Amino acid sequence: MDFRSDTVTKPTQAMREAMANADVGDDVYGDDPTVNELEQWIASETGFEAAIFTSSGTQANLLALMSHCERGDEYLCGQQAHNYKYEAGGAAVLGSIQPQPIENNPDGTLDFKKLENAIKPDDSHFARTKLLSLENTINGKVLPLEYLSNARKFVNKHNLQLHLDGARVYNAAAALDVPVREIAQHFDSMTICLSKGLGAPIGSLLLGSKEYIVKARRLRKMLGGGMRQAGILAAAGKVALTDHVGQLKVDHENAKKLAIGLSQLEGFSVNPDFVQTNIVFAKLDETVDISRISQELSEEGITITPGNPIRFVTHRDISSEDISTFLDSLSKKL
Numbered sequence: 664m665d666f667r668s669d670t671v672t673k674p675t676q677a678m679r680e681a682m683a684n685a686d687v688g689d690d691v692y693g694d695d696p697t698v699n700e701l702e703q704w705i706a707s708e709t710g711f712e713a714a715i716f717t718s719s720g721t722q723a724n725l726l727a728l729m730s731h732c733e734r735g736d737e738y739l740c741g742q743q744a745h746n747y748k749y750e751a752g753g754a755a756v757l758g759s760i761q762p763q764p765i766e767n768n769p770d771g772t773l774d775f776k777k778l779e780n781a782i783k784p785d786d787s788h789f790a791r792t793k794l795l796s797l798e799n800t801i802n803g804k805v806l807p808l809e810y811l812s813n814a815r816k817f818v819n820k821h822n823l824q825l826h827l828d829g830a831r832v833y834n835a836a837a838a839l840d841v842p843v844r845e846i847a848q849h850f851d852s853m854t855i856c857l858s859k860g861l862g863a864p865i866g867s868l869l870l871g872s873k874e875y876i877v878k879a880r881r882l883r884k885m886l887g888g889g890m891r892q893a894g895i896l897a898a899a900g901k902v903a904l905t906d907h908v909g910q911l912k913v914d915h916e917n918a919k920k921l922a923i924g925l926s927q928l929e930g931f932s933v934n935p936d937f938v939q940t941n942i943v944f945a946k947l948d949e950t951v952d953i954s955r956i957s958q959e960l961s962e963e964g965i966t967i968t969p970g971n972p973i974r975f976v977t978h979r980d981i982s983s984e985d986i987s988t989f990l991d992s993l994s995k996k997l
C-alpha cells in the first residue's frame with residue numbers, strides 16, 4: 664500500500680497488452696497512428712481543436728506557458744500552483760516568462776480583485792501580463808463551475824488567455840459528476856496527466872486550438888520532447904482514458920473513508936467534509952511521532968510520506984479493504 668501519490672499506480676495487464684500490440688510509426692514525422700488517434704480522440708472528447716502528447720505534466724505545462732507567452736511576458740497563477748512552485752521554475756528559466764503568483768484562497772480559487780490588481784499597465788517598466796493559469800483539482804480541491812465561468816469573463820474583460828493545469832481534471836469532473844468538456848469549455852488550453860490516478864506509466868496531453876498546438880509541437884521538439892514510436896505509450900494513455908476514469912469515484916470514496924477513520928484517531932485533525940477527491944490532508948498533534956510510525960508501517964509494506972500536515976493520496980492500487988487495514992495498523996502505533 665503506497666499512499667504517497669497517485670503516480671505510483673502500475674500498468675494493468677490489459678494496458679501492457681495494448682502497449683505490446685500498438686500500431687506504431689515515427690511520431691516526429693507524424694506517422695504514429697496510435698499517437699495521432701489519441702490526440703484526435705482527446706481533442707474531440709474535451710472540445711478542443713487539437714492535442715499534443717507529451718512526456719510529462721511538467722513538459723505539458725511548460726509548452727502551454729511558452730506557447731501563450733513570449734520572452735518578457737507574464738502569467739498570473741496561484742502561489743500553490745504546480746506550474747509555479749513544483750516545476751523547477753521552468754517557465755522563467757526556459758521561457759523567460761515571469762510568474763506573478765497570487766495567494767490561493769482556502770478553496771484553491773484566486774481572488775479576482777487581487778488578480779486585477781496584479782495586471783500590469785501597458786508601460787515599459789513592466790512585463791506584459793498575458794495569461795491566467797488555474798489548476799483543477801488543486802491540492803485535491805475542485806474549483807466550482809461557476810468560478811470557472813467567472814474566470815472566463817475576467818480574462819475576456821482584461822484581454823488575457825486562460826490555461827488550466829488539469830493534471831487531475833478527471834478527478835474534478837468525477838467529483839462534480841460532469842463530463843470533462845464542461846470544465847474544459849472555459850479555457851484556451853488545458854493539460855491532462857495520464858500517469859496519475861488514470862494509471863498510465865508515462866504521458867500527459869496538452870490541448871488547445873490548432874494554431875496553438877502547432878506552436879507547442881515546435882517547442883516540444885526544441886525542449887527535447889520529440890518522440891519516435893511513442894504509440895507504445897499513447898496506447899497505455901488511451902486505455903487510461905477509456906477504462907480507468909470510472910475508478911476515480913471509487914478513489915474519492917476511499918479517500919473519504921480514510922479521512923473519517925483518521926478523524927477518529929487520537930492526534931489526527933482532519934475534516935472529512937473538506938475531502939472532495941483523492942487527496943487527504945491531516946494535521947498532527949505533537950504527540951504523534953510520525954517518523955517512527957512511518958518506519959514501522961514500512962516494515963508492514965505500507966508507505967506514507969511523513970510530514971505535518973500529512974498528505975495521503977488514494978488511487979486504483981489501494982482498495983477499500985486496504986484503507987481498513989491501514990487504519991487498524993495505524994491506530995495500534997499511536
Ligand SMILES: *Cc1c(COP(=O)(O)O)cnc(C)c1O
Nearest residue numbers: 719720721722745798828830856
Ligand atoms: C503532477 C502534476 C503536474 C506535473 O506532472 P508530471 O507528470 O509529474 O510532470 C502538473 N500539475 C499538477 C497539478 C500535478 O499534480
